[in-house]
Amino acid sequence: MIELGGGAAAPAQDANIKDVSEQDFMAEVVDASMQVPVIVDFWAPWCGPCKTLGPMLEEAVKAAGGAVKMAKVNVDEAQMVASQLRIQSIPTVYAFWQGQPVDGFQGAVPQSEIKAFVDRLVQQGGGAGADQGNGLEDALTAAEEMLEQGAASDAAQTFSAILGEDEKNAAAYGGLVRAHIALGELEQAEAILNGAPAEISKAPELEAAHAQLELAKQAAGVGPVAELTAKVEANPDDHQARYDLAQALYAQGDGEGAVDHLLELFRRDREWNDGAAKAQLTTIFDALKPNDPVALKGRRRLSSMIFA
Structure with missing residues:
Protein backbone atom coordinates (compact mmCIF):
# COMPACT_ATOMS: atom_id res chain seq x y z
CA MET A 1 0.00 0.00 0.00
CA ILE A 2 1.07 3.57 -0.65
CA GLU A 3 0.90 6.55 1.66
CA LEU A 4 -1.17 9.57 0.65
CA GLY A 5 0.38 12.29 -1.50
CA GLY A 6 -0.38 14.63 -4.43
CA GLY A 7 -1.80 14.21 -7.97
CA ALA A 8 -4.40 15.12 -10.62
CA ALA A 9 -7.94 14.14 -11.54
CA ALA A 10 -8.97 11.01 -13.42
CA PRO A 11 -11.30 10.95 -16.43
CA ALA A 12 -15.03 10.51 -15.90
CA GLN A 13 -16.65 7.09 -16.29
CA ASP A 14 -20.03 5.78 -17.50
CA ALA A 15 -23.42 6.15 -15.80
CA ASN A 16 -22.74 3.60 -13.05
CA ILE A 17 -19.11 4.65 -12.52
CA LYS A 18 -18.58 8.29 -11.60
CA ASP A 19 -15.81 10.58 -10.44
CA VAL A 20 -17.10 12.05 -7.18
CA SER A 21 -15.86 15.23 -5.54
CA GLU A 22 -15.96 16.36 -1.94
CA GLN A 23 -18.93 18.60 -2.76
CA ASP A 24 -21.15 15.86 -4.22
CA PHE A 25 -20.03 12.97 -1.97
CA MET A 26 -23.23 13.17 0.10
CA ALA A 27 -25.48 13.10 -2.98
CA GLU A 28 -23.57 10.57 -5.10
CA VAL A 29 -22.59 8.18 -2.30
CA VAL A 30 -24.64 8.56 0.88
CA ASP A 31 -27.97 9.53 -0.74
CA ALA A 32 -27.49 7.26 -3.77
CA SER A 33 -26.79 4.28 -1.50
CA MET A 34 -30.37 4.51 -0.19
CA GLN A 35 -31.43 2.97 -3.53
CA VAL A 36 -28.47 0.84 -4.61
CA PRO A 37 -25.13 -0.14 -3.00
CA VAL A 38 -22.30 2.25 -3.90
CA ILE A 39 -18.67 1.15 -4.02
CA VAL A 40 -16.26 3.98 -3.24
CA ASP A 41 -12.75 3.65 -4.69
CA PHE A 42 -10.34 5.99 -2.89
CA TRP A 43 -7.44 6.52 -5.32
CA ALA A 44 -4.87 8.99 -6.63
CA PRO A 45 -3.33 9.26 -10.11
CA TRP A 46 0.20 8.73 -8.74
CA CYS A 47 -0.78 5.44 -7.02
CA GLY A 48 0.48 2.42 -8.95
CA PRO A 49 -1.75 -0.25 -7.32
CA CYS A 50 -4.77 2.02 -7.90
CA LYS A 51 -4.19 1.77 -11.64
CA THR A 52 -4.52 -2.01 -11.38
CA LEU A 53 -7.39 -2.17 -8.91
CA GLY A 54 -9.56 0.55 -10.47
CA PRO A 55 -10.17 -1.14 -13.84
CA MET A 56 -10.82 -4.48 -12.11
CA LEU A 57 -13.46 -2.85 -9.90
CA GLU A 58 -15.02 -1.13 -12.89
CA GLU A 59 -15.24 -4.43 -14.77
CA ALA A 60 -17.02 -6.11 -11.85
CA VAL A 61 -19.41 -3.16 -11.42
CA LYS A 62 -20.28 -3.18 -15.13
CA ALA A 63 -20.91 -6.93 -14.97
CA ALA A 64 -23.42 -6.33 -12.15
CA GLY A 65 -25.67 -4.56 -14.64
CA GLY A 66 -26.69 -1.62 -12.47
CA ALA A 67 -27.18 -3.59 -9.25
CA VAL A 68 -24.29 -1.59 -7.75
CA LYS A 69 -22.66 1.73 -8.55
CA MET A 70 -19.11 2.96 -8.20
CA ALA A 71 -17.78 6.32 -7.02
CA LYS A 72 -14.13 7.16 -7.69
CA VAL A 73 -12.80 9.61 -5.09
CA ASN A 74 -9.43 11.27 -5.66
CA VAL A 75 -8.03 11.62 -2.14
CA ASP A 76 -5.88 14.60 -3.15
CA GLU A 77 -8.99 16.56 -4.05
CA ALA A 78 -11.26 15.22 -1.29
CA GLN A 79 -9.02 15.36 1.75
CA MET A 80 -11.85 16.17 4.16
CA VAL A 81 -13.85 13.07 3.18
CA ALA A 82 -10.68 10.95 3.30
CA SER A 83 -9.97 12.29 6.80
CA GLN A 84 -13.52 11.70 8.05
CA LEU A 85 -13.39 8.08 6.87
CA ARG A 86 -9.84 7.69 8.21
CA ILE A 87 -8.32 6.79 4.86
CA GLN A 88 -4.62 6.41 5.67
CA SER A 89 -3.40 4.53 2.61
CA ILE A 90 -4.60 3.77 -0.90
CA PRO A 91 -6.12 2.00 -2.62
CA THR A 92 -8.91 1.75 -0.07
CA VAL A 93 -12.40 0.60 -1.06
CA TYR A 94 -15.58 1.12 0.96
CA ALA A 95 -19.10 -0.06 0.16
CA PHE A 96 -22.04 2.10 1.23
CA TRP A 97 -25.59 0.78 1.61
CA GLN A 98 -28.53 2.66 3.12
CA GLY A 99 -26.27 5.63 3.89
CA GLN A 100 -23.56 3.78 5.84
CA PRO A 101 -20.31 1.90 5.15
CA VAL A 102 -21.07 -1.84 5.27
CA ASP A 103 -17.95 -3.47 3.80
CA GLY A 104 -14.51 -2.66 2.46
CA PHE A 105 -10.87 -3.60 1.95
CA GLN A 106 -7.43 -2.06 1.48
CA GLY A 107 -4.78 -2.71 -1.12
CA ALA A 108 -4.88 -4.50 -4.45
CA VAL A 109 -6.72 -7.84 -4.32
CA PRO A 110 -7.30 -10.60 -6.90
CA GLN A 111 -10.19 -10.37 -9.36
CA SER A 112 -11.89 -13.32 -7.63
CA GLU A 113 -12.03 -11.41 -4.34
CA ILE A 114 -13.37 -8.33 -6.11
CA LYS A 115 -16.12 -10.40 -7.72
CA ALA A 116 -17.04 -11.93 -4.35
CA PHE A 117 -17.09 -8.43 -2.81
CA VAL A 118 -19.43 -7.11 -5.50
CA ASP A 119 -21.62 -10.23 -5.34
CA ARG A 120 -22.12 -9.71 -1.60
CA LEU A 121 -23.24 -6.15 -2.22
CA VAL A 122 -25.61 -7.18 -5.00
CA GLN A 123 -27.22 -9.67 -2.62
CA GLN A 124 -27.38 -7.14 0.21
CA GLY A 125 -29.03 -4.62 -2.08
CA GLY A 126 -31.63 -7.12 -3.22
CA GLY A 127 -30.37 -7.25 -6.79
CA ALA A 128 -29.55 -10.93 -6.74
CA GLY A 129 -31.66 -14.06 -6.37
CA ALA A 130 -33.64 -16.35 -8.59
CA ASP A 131 -37.13 -15.62 -9.83
CA GLN A 132 -39.48 -17.64 -7.65
CA GLY A 133 -42.37 -17.46 -10.09
CA ASN A 134 -45.67 -15.64 -9.89
CA GLY A 135 -47.28 -18.24 -7.65
CA LEU A 136 -44.72 -18.00 -4.87
CA GLU A 137 -44.48 -14.23 -5.25
CA ASP A 138 -48.24 -13.93 -4.83
CA ALA A 139 -48.11 -16.20 -1.78
CA LEU A 140 -45.32 -14.09 -0.27
CA THR A 141 -47.33 -10.92 -0.82
CA ALA A 142 -50.39 -12.51 0.79
CA ALA A 143 -48.36 -13.73 3.79
CA GLU A 144 -46.86 -10.27 4.32
CA GLU A 145 -50.34 -8.73 4.24
CA MET A 146 -51.54 -11.24 6.84
CA LEU A 147 -48.61 -10.34 9.08
CA GLU A 148 -49.26 -6.61 8.72
CA GLN A 149 -52.93 -7.14 9.58
CA GLY A 150 -52.09 -9.05 12.76
CA ALA A 151 -52.86 -12.55 11.49
CA ALA A 152 -49.43 -13.84 12.47
CA SER A 153 -50.50 -17.49 12.78
CA ASP A 154 -51.96 -17.55 9.25
CA ALA A 155 -48.86 -15.78 7.94
CA ALA A 156 -46.62 -18.39 9.56
CA GLN A 157 -48.55 -21.20 7.90
CA THR A 158 -48.29 -19.50 4.50
CA PHE A 159 -44.56 -18.83 4.85
CA SER A 160 -44.08 -22.49 5.85
CA ALA A 161 -45.99 -23.61 2.76
CA ILE A 162 -43.75 -21.47 0.55
CA LEU A 163 -40.67 -23.05 2.12
CA GLY A 164 -42.17 -26.42 1.31
CA GLU A 165 -41.95 -25.43 -2.36
CA ASP A 166 -38.65 -23.55 -2.13
CA GLU A 167 -36.59 -24.40 0.95
CA LYS A 168 -34.03 -21.67 0.18
CA ASN A 169 -36.49 -18.82 -0.19
CA ALA A 170 -34.90 -16.11 1.96
CA ALA A 171 -37.99 -13.90 1.98
CA ALA A 172 -40.14 -16.76 3.29
CA TYR A 173 -37.57 -17.70 5.93
CA GLY A 174 -37.37 -14.12 7.14
CA GLY A 175 -41.15 -13.83 7.13
CA LEU A 176 -41.55 -17.03 9.15
CA VAL A 177 -39.13 -15.74 11.78
CA ARG A 178 -40.99 -12.41 11.97
CA ALA A 179 -44.32 -14.22 12.28
CA HIS A 180 -43.12 -16.17 15.31
CA ILE A 181 -41.73 -12.95 16.81
CA ALA A 182 -45.18 -11.40 16.41
CA LEU A 183 -46.66 -14.42 18.17
CA GLY A 184 -44.23 -13.91 21.06
CA GLU A 185 -42.51 -17.21 20.30
CA LEU A 186 -38.95 -15.90 20.43
CA GLU A 187 -37.25 -19.25 21.04
CA GLN A 188 -39.02 -20.75 18.03
CA ALA A 189 -38.08 -17.72 15.94
CA GLU A 190 -34.44 -18.11 16.93
CA ALA A 191 -34.47 -21.82 16.15
CA ILE A 192 -35.86 -21.15 12.66
CA LEU A 193 -33.26 -18.45 12.08
CA ASN A 194 -30.43 -20.72 13.20
CA GLY A 195 -31.72 -23.50 10.97
CA ALA A 196 -31.68 -21.49 7.74
CA PRO A 197 -29.60 -23.00 4.90
CA ALA A 198 -26.05 -21.66 4.84
CA GLU A 199 -26.54 -20.31 1.31
CA ILE A 200 -29.11 -17.75 2.49
CA SER A 201 -27.98 -17.21 6.09
CA LYS A 202 -26.58 -13.76 5.23
CA ALA A 203 -29.45 -12.70 2.97
CA PRO A 204 -30.93 -9.25 3.76
CA GLU A 205 -34.28 -10.79 4.70
CA LEU A 206 -32.66 -12.97 7.37
CA GLU A 207 -30.43 -10.16 8.59
CA ALA A 208 -33.56 -8.04 9.06
CA ALA A 209 -35.32 -10.85 10.91
CA HIS A 210 -32.28 -11.29 13.15
CA ALA A 211 -32.35 -7.56 13.97
CA GLN A 212 -36.06 -7.78 14.83
CA LEU A 213 -35.39 -10.77 17.07
CA GLU A 214 -32.66 -8.90 18.95
CA LEU A 215 -34.97 -5.92 19.48
CA ALA A 216 -37.75 -8.22 20.70
CA LYS A 217 -35.38 -9.79 23.25
CA GLN A 218 -34.35 -6.35 24.49
CA ALA A 219 -37.98 -5.31 24.91
CA ALA A 220 -38.45 -7.86 27.69
CA GLY A 221 -36.39 -5.86 30.16
CA VAL A 222 -37.35 -2.25 29.48
CA GLY A 223 -39.05 -0.02 32.03
CA PRO A 224 -42.26 2.04 31.73
CA VAL A 225 -42.17 4.76 29.07
CA ALA A 226 -43.62 7.42 31.41
CA GLU A 227 -40.99 6.80 34.07
CA LEU A 228 -38.12 6.86 31.58
CA THR A 229 -39.50 9.97 29.89
CA ALA A 230 -39.57 11.75 33.25
CA LYS A 231 -35.94 10.78 33.88
CA VAL A 232 -34.82 12.16 30.52
CA GLU A 233 -36.78 15.37 30.96
CA ALA A 234 -35.27 15.85 34.45
CA ASN A 235 -31.75 15.22 33.15
CA PRO A 236 -31.25 15.34 29.36
CA HIS A 261 -33.95 9.67 21.01
CA LEU A 262 -31.07 7.53 19.76
CA LEU A 263 -30.06 10.25 17.29
CA GLU A 264 -30.16 12.79 20.11
CA LEU A 265 -28.00 10.50 22.22
CA PHE A 266 -25.55 10.13 19.32
CA ARG A 267 -25.47 13.92 18.91
CA ARG A 268 -24.73 14.44 22.60
CA ASP A 269 -22.09 11.72 22.95
CA ARG A 270 -21.45 9.42 19.99
CA GLU A 271 -18.84 7.42 21.93
CA TRP A 272 -21.06 6.70 24.95
CA ASN A 273 -21.05 3.03 25.97
CA ASP A 274 -18.79 2.06 23.05
CA GLY A 275 -21.02 3.71 20.46
CA ALA A 276 -24.22 2.07 21.71
CA ALA A 277 -26.50 4.68 20.12
CA LYS A 278 -25.17 4.10 16.60
CA ALA A 279 -25.22 0.33 17.08
CA GLN A 280 -28.85 0.40 18.24
CA LEU A 281 -29.83 2.69 15.37
CA THR A 282 -28.24 0.27 12.92
CA THR A 283 -30.18 -2.62 14.47
CA ILE A 284 -33.47 -0.71 14.14
CA PHE A 285 -32.72 0.32 10.55
CA ASP A 286 -31.87 -3.30 9.69
CA ALA A 287 -35.13 -4.48 11.27
CA LEU A 288 -37.25 -2.06 9.22
CA LYS A 289 -37.96 -2.39 5.52
CA PRO A 290 -35.37 -0.53 3.37
CA ASN A 291 -38.04 1.88 2.08
CA ASP A 292 -39.59 2.52 5.50
CA PRO A 293 -39.79 6.33 5.96
CA VAL A 294 -38.46 6.04 9.52
CA ALA A 295 -35.41 4.11 8.28
CA LEU A 296 -34.81 6.39 5.30
CA LYS A 297 -35.06 9.60 7.32
CA GLY A 298 -33.10 8.17 10.25
CA ARG A 299 -30.24 6.88 8.08
CA ARG A 300 -29.95 10.24 6.35
CA ARG A 301 -29.90 12.14 9.67
CA LEU A 302 -27.29 9.77 11.09
CA SER A 303 -25.12 10.09 7.98
CA SER A 304 -25.41 13.88 8.11
CA MET A 305 -24.13 13.82 11.69
CA ILE A 306 -21.26 11.49 10.84
CA PHE A 307 -20.12 13.49 7.81
CA ALA A 308 -20.88 16.95 9.20
Missing part, protein backbone atom coordinates in the same frame (compact mmCIF):
# COMPACT_ATOMS: atom_id res chain seq x y z
CA ASP A 237 -27.68 14.10 29.85
CA ASP A 238 -28.82 10.87 31.50
CA HIS A 239 -27.68 8.80 28.52
CA GLN A 240 -28.70 5.43 29.98
CA ALA A 241 -32.24 6.67 30.62
CA ARG A 242 -32.48 8.01 27.07
CA TYR A 243 -31.18 4.73 25.65
CA ASP A 244 -33.66 2.74 27.75
CA LEU A 245 -36.47 5.08 26.70
CA ALA A 246 -35.64 4.43 23.04
CA GLN A 247 -35.88 0.68 23.68
CA ALA A 248 -39.21 1.09 25.47
CA LEU A 249 -40.64 3.26 22.70
CA TYR A 250 -39.62 0.76 20.02
CA ALA A 251 -41.18 -2.06 22.04
CA GLN A 252 -44.47 -0.13 22.02
CA GLY A 253 -44.33 0.31 18.26
CA ASP A 254 -43.01 3.89 18.23
CA GLY A 255 -40.02 3.37 15.96
CA GLU A 256 -39.81 7.04 15.03
CA GLY A 257 -39.66 8.10 18.68
CA ALA A 258 -36.98 5.52 19.38
CA VAL A 259 -34.88 6.72 16.47
CA ASP A 260 -35.26 10.37 17.50
Whole structure:
Protein backbone atom coordinates (compact mmCIF):
# COMPACT_ATOMS: atom_id res chain seq x y z
CA MET A 1 0.00 0.00 0.00
CA ILE A 2 1.07 3.57 -0.65
CA GLU A 3 0.90 6.55 1.66
CA LEU A 4 -1.17 9.57 0.65
CA GLY A 5 0.38 12.29 -1.50
CA GLY A 6 -0.38 14.63 -4.43
CA GLY A 7 -1.80 14.21 -7.97
CA ALA A 8 -4.40 15.12 -10.62
CA ALA A 9 -7.94 14.14 -11.54
CA ALA A 10 -8.97 11.01 -13.42
CA PRO A 11 -11.30 10.95 -16.43
CA ALA A 12 -15.03 10.51 -15.90
CA GLN A 13 -16.65 7.09 -16.29
CA ASP A 14 -20.03 5.78 -17.50
CA ALA A 15 -23.42 6.15 -15.80
CA ASN A 16 -22.74 3.60 -13.05
CA ILE A 17 -19.11 4.65 -12.52
CA LYS A 18 -18.58 8.29 -11.60
CA ASP A 19 -15.81 10.58 -10.44
CA VAL A 20 -17.10 12.05 -7.18
CA SER A 21 -15.86 15.23 -5.54
CA GLU A 22 -15.96 16.36 -1.94
CA GLN A 23 -18.93 18.60 -2.76
CA ASP A 24 -21.15 15.86 -4.22
CA PHE A 25 -20.03 12.97 -1.97
CA MET A 26 -23.23 13.17 0.10
CA ALA A 27 -25.48 13.10 -2.98
CA GLU A 28 -23.57 10.57 -5.10
CA VAL A 29 -22.59 8.18 -2.30
CA VAL A 30 -24.64 8.56 0.88
CA ASP A 31 -27.97 9.53 -0.74
CA ALA A 32 -27.49 7.26 -3.77
CA SER A 33 -26.79 4.28 -1.50
CA MET A 34 -30.37 4.51 -0.19
CA GLN A 35 -31.43 2.97 -3.53
CA VAL A 36 -28.47 0.84 -4.61
CA PRO A 37 -25.13 -0.14 -3.00
CA VAL A 38 -22.30 2.25 -3.90
CA ILE A 39 -18.67 1.15 -4.02
CA VAL A 40 -16.26 3.98 -3.24
CA ASP A 41 -12.75 3.65 -4.69
CA PHE A 42 -10.34 5.99 -2.89
CA TRP A 43 -7.44 6.52 -5.32
CA ALA A 44 -4.87 8.99 -6.63
CA PRO A 45 -3.33 9.26 -10.11
CA TRP A 46 0.20 8.73 -8.74
CA CYS A 47 -0.78 5.44 -7.02
CA GLY A 48 0.48 2.42 -8.95
CA PRO A 49 -1.75 -0.25 -7.32
CA CYS A 50 -4.77 2.02 -7.90
CA LYS A 51 -4.19 1.77 -11.64
CA THR A 52 -4.52 -2.01 -11.38
CA LEU A 53 -7.39 -2.17 -8.91
CA GLY A 54 -9.56 0.55 -10.47
CA PRO A 55 -10.17 -1.14 -13.84
CA MET A 56 -10.82 -4.48 -12.11
CA LEU A 57 -13.46 -2.85 -9.90
CA GLU A 58 -15.02 -1.13 -12.89
CA GLU A 59 -15.24 -4.43 -14.77
CA ALA A 60 -17.02 -6.11 -11.85
CA VAL A 61 -19.41 -3.16 -11.42
CA LYS A 62 -20.28 -3.18 -15.13
CA ALA A 63 -20.91 -6.93 -14.97
CA ALA A 64 -23.42 -6.33 -12.15
CA GLY A 65 -25.67 -4.56 -14.64
CA GLY A 66 -26.69 -1.62 -12.47
CA ALA A 67 -27.18 -3.59 -9.25
CA VAL A 68 -24.29 -1.59 -7.75
CA LYS A 69 -22.66 1.73 -8.55
CA MET A 70 -19.11 2.96 -8.20
CA ALA A 71 -17.78 6.32 -7.02
CA LYS A 72 -14.13 7.16 -7.69
CA VAL A 73 -12.80 9.61 -5.09
CA ASN A 74 -9.43 11.27 -5.66
CA VAL A 75 -8.03 11.62 -2.14
CA ASP A 76 -5.88 14.60 -3.15
CA GLU A 77 -8.99 16.56 -4.05
CA ALA A 78 -11.26 15.22 -1.29
CA GLN A 79 -9.02 15.36 1.75
CA MET A 80 -11.85 16.17 4.16
CA VAL A 81 -13.85 13.07 3.18
CA ALA A 82 -10.68 10.95 3.30
CA SER A 83 -9.97 12.29 6.80
CA GLN A 84 -13.52 11.70 8.05
CA LEU A 85 -13.39 8.08 6.87
CA ARG A 86 -9.84 7.69 8.21
CA ILE A 87 -8.32 6.79 4.86
CA GLN A 88 -4.62 6.41 5.67
CA SER A 89 -3.40 4.53 2.61
CA ILE A 90 -4.60 3.77 -0.90
CA PRO A 91 -6.12 2.00 -2.62
CA THR A 92 -8.91 1.75 -0.07
CA VAL A 93 -12.40 0.60 -1.06
CA TYR A 94 -15.58 1.12 0.96
CA ALA A 95 -19.10 -0.06 0.16
CA PHE A 96 -22.04 2.10 1.23
CA TRP A 97 -25.59 0.78 1.61
CA GLN A 98 -28.53 2.66 3.12
CA GLY A 99 -26.27 5.63 3.89
CA GLN A 100 -23.56 3.78 5.84
CA PRO A 101 -20.31 1.90 5.15
CA VAL A 102 -21.07 -1.84 5.27
CA ASP A 103 -17.95 -3.47 3.80
CA GLY A 104 -14.51 -2.66 2.46
CA PHE A 105 -10.87 -3.60 1.95
CA GLN A 106 -7.43 -2.06 1.48
CA GLY A 107 -4.78 -2.71 -1.12
CA ALA A 108 -4.88 -4.50 -4.45
CA VAL A 109 -6.72 -7.84 -4.32
CA PRO A 110 -7.30 -10.60 -6.90
CA GLN A 111 -10.19 -10.37 -9.36
CA SER A 112 -11.89 -13.32 -7.63
CA GLU A 113 -12.03 -11.41 -4.34
CA ILE A 114 -13.37 -8.33 -6.11
CA LYS A 115 -16.12 -10.40 -7.72
CA ALA A 116 -17.04 -11.93 -4.35
CA PHE A 117 -17.09 -8.43 -2.81
CA VAL A 118 -19.43 -7.11 -5.50
CA ASP A 119 -21.62 -10.23 -5.34
CA ARG A 120 -22.12 -9.71 -1.60
CA LEU A 121 -23.24 -6.15 -2.22
CA VAL A 122 -25.61 -7.18 -5.00
CA GLN A 123 -27.22 -9.67 -2.62
CA GLN A 124 -27.38 -7.14 0.21
CA GLY A 125 -29.03 -4.62 -2.08
CA GLY A 126 -31.63 -7.12 -3.22
CA GLY A 127 -30.37 -7.25 -6.79
CA ALA A 128 -29.55 -10.93 -6.74
CA GLY A 129 -31.66 -14.06 -6.37
CA ALA A 130 -33.64 -16.35 -8.59
CA ASP A 131 -37.13 -15.62 -9.83
CA GLN A 132 -39.48 -17.64 -7.65
CA GLY A 133 -42.37 -17.46 -10.09
CA ASN A 134 -45.67 -15.64 -9.89
CA GLY A 135 -47.28 -18.24 -7.65
CA LEU A 136 -44.72 -18.00 -4.87
CA GLU A 137 -44.48 -14.23 -5.25
CA ASP A 138 -48.24 -13.93 -4.83
CA ALA A 139 -48.11 -16.20 -1.78
CA LEU A 140 -45.32 -14.09 -0.27
CA THR A 141 -47.33 -10.92 -0.82
CA ALA A 142 -50.39 -12.51 0.79
CA ALA A 143 -48.36 -13.73 3.79
CA GLU A 144 -46.86 -10.27 4.32
CA GLU A 145 -50.34 -8.73 4.24
CA MET A 146 -51.54 -11.24 6.84
CA LEU A 147 -48.61 -10.34 9.08
CA GLU A 148 -49.26 -6.61 8.72
CA GLN A 149 -52.93 -7.14 9.58
CA GLY A 150 -52.09 -9.05 12.76
CA ALA A 151 -52.86 -12.55 11.49
CA ALA A 152 -49.43 -13.84 12.47
CA SER A 153 -50.50 -17.49 12.78
CA ASP A 154 -51.96 -17.55 9.25
CA ALA A 155 -48.86 -15.78 7.94
CA ALA A 156 -46.62 -18.39 9.56
CA GLN A 157 -48.55 -21.20 7.90
CA THR A 158 -48.29 -19.50 4.50
CA PHE A 159 -44.56 -18.83 4.85
CA SER A 160 -44.08 -22.49 5.85
CA ALA A 161 -45.99 -23.61 2.76
CA ILE A 162 -43.75 -21.47 0.55
CA LEU A 163 -40.67 -23.05 2.12
CA GLY A 164 -42.17 -26.42 1.31
CA GLU A 165 -41.95 -25.43 -2.36
CA ASP A 166 -38.65 -23.55 -2.13
CA GLU A 167 -36.59 -24.40 0.95
CA LYS A 168 -34.03 -21.67 0.18
CA ASN A 169 -36.49 -18.82 -0.19
CA ALA A 170 -34.90 -16.11 1.96
CA ALA A 171 -37.99 -13.90 1.98
CA ALA A 172 -40.14 -16.76 3.29
CA TYR A 173 -37.57 -17.70 5.93
CA GLY A 174 -37.37 -14.12 7.14
CA GLY A 175 -41.15 -13.83 7.13
CA LEU A 176 -41.55 -17.03 9.15
CA VAL A 177 -39.13 -15.74 11.78
CA ARG A 178 -40.99 -12.41 11.97
CA ALA A 179 -44.32 -14.22 12.28
CA HIS A 180 -43.12 -16.17 15.31
CA ILE A 181 -41.73 -12.95 16.81
CA ALA A 182 -45.18 -11.40 16.41
CA LEU A 183 -46.66 -14.42 18.17
CA GLY A 184 -44.23 -13.91 21.06
CA GLU A 185 -42.51 -17.21 20.30
CA LEU A 186 -38.95 -15.90 20.43
CA GLU A 187 -37.25 -19.25 21.04
CA GLN A 188 -39.02 -20.75 18.03
CA ALA A 189 -38.08 -17.72 15.94
CA GLU A 190 -34.44 -18.11 16.93
CA ALA A 191 -34.47 -21.82 16.15
CA ILE A 192 -35.86 -21.15 12.66
CA LEU A 193 -33.26 -18.45 12.08
CA ASN A 194 -30.43 -20.72 13.20
CA GLY A 195 -31.72 -23.50 10.97
CA ALA A 196 -31.68 -21.49 7.74
CA PRO A 197 -29.60 -23.00 4.90
CA ALA A 198 -26.05 -21.66 4.84
CA GLU A 199 -26.54 -20.31 1.31
CA ILE A 200 -29.11 -17.75 2.49
CA SER A 201 -27.98 -17.21 6.09
CA LYS A 202 -26.58 -13.76 5.23
CA ALA A 203 -29.45 -12.70 2.97
CA PRO A 204 -30.93 -9.25 3.76
CA GLU A 205 -34.28 -10.79 4.70
CA LEU A 206 -32.66 -12.97 7.37
CA GLU A 207 -30.43 -10.16 8.59
CA ALA A 208 -33.56 -8.04 9.06
CA ALA A 209 -35.32 -10.85 10.91
CA HIS A 210 -32.28 -11.29 13.15
CA ALA A 211 -32.35 -7.56 13.97
CA GLN A 212 -36.06 -7.78 14.83
CA LEU A 213 -35.39 -10.77 17.07
CA GLU A 214 -32.66 -8.90 18.95
CA LEU A 215 -34.97 -5.92 19.48
CA ALA A 216 -37.75 -8.22 20.70
CA LYS A 217 -35.38 -9.79 23.25
CA GLN A 218 -34.35 -6.35 24.49
CA ALA A 219 -37.98 -5.31 24.91
CA ALA A 220 -38.45 -7.86 27.69
CA GLY A 221 -36.39 -5.86 30.16
CA VAL A 222 -37.35 -2.25 29.48
CA GLY A 223 -39.05 -0.02 32.03
CA PRO A 224 -42.26 2.04 31.73
CA VAL A 225 -42.17 4.76 29.07
CA ALA A 226 -43.62 7.42 31.41
CA GLU A 227 -40.99 6.80 34.07
CA LEU A 228 -38.12 6.86 31.58
CA THR A 229 -39.50 9.97 29.89
CA ALA A 230 -39.57 11.75 33.25
CA LYS A 231 -35.94 10.78 33.88
CA VAL A 232 -34.82 12.16 30.52
CA GLU A 233 -36.78 15.37 30.96
CA ALA A 234 -35.27 15.85 34.45
CA ASN A 235 -31.75 15.22 33.15
CA PRO A 236 -31.25 15.34 29.36
CA ASP A 237 -27.68 14.10 29.85
CA ASP A 238 -28.82 10.87 31.50
CA HIS A 239 -27.68 8.80 28.52
CA GLN A 240 -28.70 5.43 29.98
CA ALA A 241 -32.24 6.67 30.62
CA ARG A 242 -32.48 8.01 27.07
CA TYR A 243 -31.18 4.73 25.65
CA ASP A 244 -33.66 2.74 27.75
CA LEU A 245 -36.47 5.08 26.70
CA ALA A 246 -35.64 4.43 23.04
CA GLN A 247 -35.88 0.68 23.68
CA ALA A 248 -39.21 1.09 25.47
CA LEU A 249 -40.64 3.26 22.70
CA TYR A 250 -39.62 0.76 20.02
CA ALA A 251 -41.18 -2.06 22.04
CA GLN A 252 -44.47 -0.13 22.02
CA GLY A 253 -44.33 0.31 18.26
CA ASP A 254 -43.01 3.89 18.23
CA GLY A 255 -40.02 3.37 15.96
CA GLU A 256 -39.81 7.04 15.03
CA GLY A 257 -39.66 8.10 18.68
CA ALA A 258 -36.98 5.52 19.38
CA VAL A 259 -34.88 6.72 16.47
CA ASP A 260 -35.26 10.37 17.50
CA HIS A 261 -33.95 9.67 21.01
CA LEU A 262 -31.07 7.53 19.76
CA LEU A 263 -30.06 10.25 17.29
CA GLU A 264 -30.16 12.79 20.11
CA LEU A 265 -28.00 10.50 22.22
CA PHE A 266 -25.55 10.13 19.32
CA ARG A 267 -25.47 13.92 18.91
CA ARG A 268 -24.73 14.44 22.60
CA ASP A 269 -22.09 11.72 22.95
CA ARG A 270 -21.45 9.42 19.99
CA GLU A 271 -18.84 7.42 21.93
CA TRP A 272 -21.06 6.70 24.95
CA ASN A 273 -21.05 3.03 25.97
CA ASP A 274 -18.79 2.06 23.05
CA GLY A 275 -21.02 3.71 20.46
CA ALA A 276 -24.22 2.07 21.71
CA ALA A 277 -26.50 4.68 20.12
CA LYS A 278 -25.17 4.10 16.60
CA ALA A 279 -25.22 0.33 17.08
CA GLN A 280 -28.85 0.40 18.24
CA LEU A 281 -29.83 2.69 15.37
CA THR A 282 -28.24 0.27 12.92
CA THR A 283 -30.18 -2.62 14.47
CA ILE A 284 -33.47 -0.71 14.14
CA PHE A 285 -32.72 0.32 10.55
CA ASP A 286 -31.87 -3.30 9.69
CA ALA A 287 -35.13 -4.48 11.27
CA LEU A 288 -37.25 -2.06 9.22
CA LYS A 289 -37.96 -2.39 5.52
CA PRO A 290 -35.37 -0.53 3.37
CA ASN A 291 -38.04 1.88 2.08
CA ASP A 292 -39.59 2.52 5.50
CA PRO A 293 -39.79 6.33 5.96
CA VAL A 294 -38.46 6.04 9.52
CA ALA A 295 -35.41 4.11 8.28
CA LEU A 296 -34.81 6.39 5.30
CA LYS A 297 -35.06 9.60 7.32
CA GLY A 298 -33.10 8.17 10.25
CA ARG A 299 -30.24 6.88 8.08
CA ARG A 300 -29.95 10.24 6.35
CA ARG A 301 -29.90 12.14 9.67
CA LEU A 302 -27.29 9.77 11.09
CA SER A 303 -25.12 10.09 7.98
CA SER A 304 -25.41 13.88 8.11
CA MET A 305 -24.13 13.82 11.69
CA ILE A 306 -21.26 11.49 10.84
CA PHE A 307 -20.12 13.49 7.81
CA ALA A 308 -20.88 16.95 9.20
